[in-house]
Structure formats: structure tokens, C-alpha cells
Amino acid sequence: MRFKTVLLAAAVASLALGPAHAQQDKTIRIGVLNDQSGPYADMGGPGSVIAARLAADDSGLRDKGWTIDILSADHQNKADVAAAIARQWYDVDRVDMITDVTNSAAALAVSQITKDKNKVMLASGPATSDLTGKACSPNTIHWTNDTWALAHSTGKAIVQTGGRTWYFLTADYAFGQALERDTAAVVRASGGTVIGAVRVPLGSADFSSFLLQAQASKAQIVGLANSGGDTTNSIKQAAEFGIVSGGQNLAGLLIYITDIHSIGLQTAQGLILTSPFYWDLNDGTRAFAKRFSAQMRGVQPTMVQAGVYAATITYLKAVAAEANPHDGREVVKSMKASPTDDPLFGKGRIREDGRKIHNMYLFEVKKPSESRGAWDYYKLRATVPAEEAFRPIEEGGCPLVASTQPVSAQN
Incomplete structure (x- = not known):
């Protein structure tokens, strides 16, 4: 090696x-x-x-x-x-x-x-x-x-605004599986339904067969439990297949500003995402x-x-x-x-x-007409306070916590 x-x-x-x-x-x-x-x-x-x-x-x-x-x-x-x-x-x-x-x-x-x-x-x-x-x-x-914070911010917000049936395109390794798991739990807890999921090898260039399965599911939301180049490729190819124009919506569960830059505002506009940082925040x-x-x-x-x-x-x-x-x-x-x-x-x-x-922040990607120029891509929709943004410590199952403090003392 x-x-x-x-x-x-x-x-x-x-x-x-x-x-x-x-x-x-x-x-x-x-x-x-x-x-x-x-x-x-x-x-x-x-x-x-x-x-x-x-x-x-x-x-x-x-x-x-x-x-x-x-x-x-x-x-x-x-x-x-x-x-x-x-x-x-x-x-x-x-x-x-x-x-x-x-x-x-x-x-x-x-x-x-x-x-x-x-x-x-x-x-x-x-x-x-x-x-x-x-x-x-x-x-x-x-x-x-982490996947819990992303799921509970983006996933919950989408279900609450009407996206109740979901199908996942999931990167087939630890990250994607955890993101699908955590988001699916939030969807169900919020009253939504998970119709199905397909596992996609990391670094795939062709998402056509996976997108066709998502399209055939007729789920309202196609949850992208992937990241980086996999996210940008799946969003671009979803546009080619007419998934959004056909009535389904994409949920980018882990989106970076470099993804939006690659995709372009014309395709990415309206996408809801969660991030603890934005270059133009303050x-x-x-x-x-x-x-x-x-x-x-x-x-x-x-x-x-x-x-x-x-x-x-x-x-x-x-x-x-x-x-x-x-x-x-x-x-x-x-x-x-x-x-x-x-x-x-x-x-x-x-x-x-x-x-x-x-703190975590819920952002919406701007329309091209709203952007003042290069990299001016996000508008703030909501702030998730720090103590609400991440999984309660007693729910994580961390052995380190269990061995150092009683359950009643956890926060």
C-alpha cells in the first residue's frame, strides 16, 4: 500500500x-x-x-x-x-x-x-x-x-411542509447508511412514510438506474443520503430525467456551498439545506x-x-x-x-x-434573480438553537457517558 x-x-x-x-x-x-x-x-x-x-x-x-x-x-x-x-x-x-x-x-x-x-x-x-x-x-x-442534526433539521422541516412520502438514494457506506437511518426515523416520527431506498456505490458516475427506481416509487420526496460529487451528479441527472418537473422533489440531506456552485442556481433554487456555517452569515x-x-x-x-x-x-x-x-x-x-x-x-x-x-441554520437556496453575484447563494429560513440542534446525550448510547455519569445527570 x-x-x-x-x-x-x-x-x-x-x-x-x-x-x-x-x-x-x-x-x-x-x-x-x-x-x-x-x-x-x-x-x-x-x-x-x-x-x-x-x-x-x-x-x-x-x-x-x-x-x-x-x-x-x-x-x-x-x-x-x-x-x-x-x-x-x-x-x-x-x-x-x-x-x-x-x-x-x-x-x-x-x-x-x-x-x-x-x-x-x-x-x-x-x-x-x-x-x-x-x-x-x-x-x-x-x-x-452529524447525521442526527441534519435529519432533524432538514428532514423534519420538509415533512412539516408537506413532503410525507420518501424514497432514499443512499451512498452505500457508513455515512449514507447512518444518514438514511436517522432521516427515516425523523420522517416516521413526524408522520411521514418511507416507501423504499436504493444503495448507490460511492463515486458513481451514472445514477440513471437508481433515479428511475426513485421515479417509479412516486414518492413525494427523493432523499439524497449522499454528499459531494455524488450529490451534484444525482441532482443534475435528476433534472435530465424530469423528476422535479414530474412532481417529485429532491431533499439534499448534506449539501455544501461548493455543490450549489457546481449545480448552479437555476437547478438548485428552492433547495432546503442545513449547515452550521455560511461564509456570508456575519x-x-x-x-x-x-x-x-x-x-x-x-x-x-x-x-x-x-x-x-x-x-x-x-x-x-x-x-x-x-x-x-x-x-x-x-x-x-x-x-x-x-x-x-x-x-x-x-x-x-x-x-x-x-x-x-x-447553532445550526436552515437555509434555502436563492433564485437566480435573488442572488447579488458569485457565491451569494443562501437565504436564512430558521436558526436551530445549539441545545436543540444535536442528539440528546442520553440517547446516543456512548459508553463513555454511561460509565462516567448516572442517567439522571445527563444533559
């Missing part, structure tokens, strides 16, 4: 430290592990590496004697490749933290290795809610979104987007790339305060102990199960 690791950045310094830290090893190595060239490259890929570098630049550590190296690698959306890279990084390259890890199957594998090696994983790209459920870890924090997001896009030839950041930035800068603050910054469990414990506040996600907190809590 061969893969390529790239060393990208160096020297970033730390917060002021007391005498107890005088002998501290002040070198931190961060690995950005994701899809660099496949169907998920636009939403994470090289942009996540830039986000991590910006976080290092903004951490306030430059003049305090710390060195931060940032590495990157392409896991090719294969769990075994991701696991091999993680082991090499931890065992040979002395990496302390791995971030992004787009692709849920890869993330589940890397999370277990991270626990075994007592390092840190800050997941931004993967969406499976199992990362803070049955597969939770004291060494992993799940930052940006002054803080716009300032970050300006710096990010300057390095990405005008491309605006996705929520995954924003999550890499916010998670990394929060991690670096915790690292600088630790007597042993290479003890993963202690660093994660420190991150959980204090409220979070960053310019991209605002105020939040990290729960005992590793779930990062922040």
Missing part, C-alpha cells in the same frame, strides 16, 4: 507559559487527512489544509517558542488507507492530532487508532452520528455536523472567507473547512495550557472543560460524548 504525505507548514508559537512548562516539548504536528482528489475533495481537500494553516497563524502562538508542523494526505475514501496513514503518522512521524477525516468509514477507523495511541482526532468532514454514539472515544471530538465568517478565498482562487469555504479552522484553533489553545501537550486524553479533557467561542461558529461547548454543540 502506497500513499503520499505532504509537509506543509512550520513554526507557530504558543501562549505564555509558567515555570512548570519550562521543559515542555513545544513542537506540535497536525495531520489533515481527507479526500484530496475524489468526490469529497471540494468540500474538504486542499481547502481544509489551508484552513488548518490559517488556524495556526491565528492561534497567537508564533512568538512564544512553539513549532507547529502541518502534514496532509489523501486517504482515497478507503478506511484501510486512512488507518495505515494514521498509524504511520502517530508511530513514525510523531503526529499529535489528525483533523478533517472526511468519509465516515475512514473516520471510524482512525478514531479507534487515535484512542489506542492516545492522540487526538478532531472530525469535521465525517457525518456519522456514531462517532458520538456507540463509537465515541475520549480522544475524539466531532465538530461540524462579520466573522466574512472576514475568514476573504482570507480563505484569496488562497483558493475565489472559492468560498465550506462548513467542513470552517470546522477544521475552528477545531484546530480551539485545540491549539488547549495544547498550550497542558503540562504534557502530547497526552491526547488530557488535551481533549481540557477542551471539554471550557466553553468554546470562535468567529466561525460562535459560542458553544464540547460534551462528554465528544459532540461539539453550536
Whole structure:
């Protein structure tokens, strides 16, 4: 098995430290592990590496004697490749933290290795809610979104506005299966019906047979339990088959702004989606987007790339305060102990199960006539408060929570 690791950045310094830290090893190595060239490259890929570098630049550590190296690698959306890279990084390259890890199957594998090696994983790209459920870890924090949050925001809103019968096109691996599972549960709980589903291999170029099955189901809603290039391809081909013009509607359960850019407003207009981040949401997001896009030839950041930035800068603050910054469990414990506040996600907190809590937003894609120009794609429909946006901690089945606090004390 061969893969390529790239060393990208160096020297970033730390917060002021007391005498107890005088002998501290002040070198931190961060690995950005994701899809660099496949169907998920636009939403994470090289942009996540830039986000991590910006976080290092903004951490306030430059003049305090710390060195931060940032590495990157392409896991090719294969769990075994991701696991091999993680082991090499931890065992040979002395990496302390791995971030992004787009692709849920890869993330589940890397999370277990991270626990075994007592390092840190800050997941931004993967969406499976199992990362803070049955597969939770004291060494992993799940930052940006998850399938439960997406299902309960987008899925519930669509059912409540009349989309009661559903058929799913599902990416056939851990992420798609979890998203279908969580959304189907919301649909049924909200009074809707799931007529059926079809599993689609990751990275498929031809969705025709799967779309024909969805069309034949006559379901009101065709739920796209996929992401990235799979989402854009399925939406474009659905338009060719006349699915929407024939009376059915598409529900994009995990949509990125890069997807809308690829599809175009003419096709995407009216699509309802959920995200914790939009580049034009407020002054803080716009300032970050300006710096990010300057390095990405005008491309605006996705929520995954924003999550890499916010998670990394929060991690670096915790690292600088630790007597042993290479003890993963202690660093994660420190991150959980204090409220979070960053310019991209605002105020939040990290729960005992590793779930990062922040507001989620329900957006609608603008009509072409409503857009002021390139990347002006969303209008805000509703804000889902942080404490309502994610699965209640007692419902996740996280063994870490069950072993550390009684049921009556959960929140």
C-alpha cells in the first residue's frame, strides 16, 4: 500500500507559559487527512489544509517558542488507507492530532487508532452520528455536523411542509447508511412514510438506474443520503430525467456551498439545506472567507473547512495550557472543560460524548434573480438553537457517558 504525505507548514508559537512548562516539548504536528482528489475533495481537500494553516497563524502562538508542523494526505475514501496513514503518522512521524477525516468509514477507523495511541482526532468532514454514539472515544471530538442534526433539521422541516412520502438514494457506506437511518426515523416520527431506498456505490458516475427506481416509487420526496460529487451528479441527472418537473422533489440531506456552485442556481433554487456555517452569515465568517478565498482562487469555504479552522484553533489553545501537550486524553479533557467561542461558529461547548454543540441554520437556496453575484447563494429560513440542534446525550448510547455519569445527570 502506497500513499503520499505532504509537509506543509512550520513554526507557530504558543501562549505564555509558567515555570512548570519550562521543559515542555513545544513542537506540535497536525495531520489533515481527507479526500484530496475524489468526490469529497471540494468540500474538504486542499481547502481544509489551508484552513488548518490559517488556524495556526491565528492561534497567537508564533512568538512564544512553539513549532507547529502541518502534514496532509489523501486517504482515497478507503478506511484501510486512512488507518495505515494514521498509524504511520502517530508511530513514525510523531503526529499529535489528525483533523478533517472526511468519509465516515475512514473516520471510524482512525478514531479507534487515535484512542489506542492516545492522540487526538478532531472530525469535521465525517457525518456519522456514531462517532458520538456507540463509537465515541475520549480522544475524539466531532465538530461540524452529524447525521442526527441534519435529519432533524432538514428532514423534519420538509415533512412539516408537506413532503410525507420518501424514497432514499443512499451512498452505500457508513455515512449514507447512518444518514438514511436517522432521516427515516425523523420522517416516521413526524408522520411521514418511507416507501423504499436504493444503495448507490460511492463515486458513481451514472445514477440513471437508481433515479428511475426513485421515479417509479412516486414518492413525494427523493432523499439524497449522499454528499459531494455524488450529490451534484444525482441532482443534475435528476433534472435530465424530469423528476422535479414530474412532481417529485429532491431533499439534499448534506449539501455544501461548493455543490450549489457546481449545480448552479437555476437547478438548485428552492433547495432546503442545513449547515452550521455560511461564509456570508456575519462579520466573522466574512472576514475568514476573504482570507480563505484569496488562497483558493475565489472559492468560498465550506462548513467542513470552517470546522477544521475552528477545531484546530480551539485545540491549539488547549495544547498550550497542558503540562504534557502530547497526552491526547488530557488535551481533549481540557477542551471539554471550557466553553468554546470562535468567529466561525460562535459560542458553544464540547460534551462528554465528544459532540461539539453550536447553532445550526436552515437555509434555502436563492433564485437566480435573488442572488447579488458569485457565491451569494443562501437565504436564512430558521436558526436551530445549539441545545436543540444535536442528539440528546442520553440517547446516543456512548459508553463513555454511561460509565462516567448516572442517567439522571445527563444533559
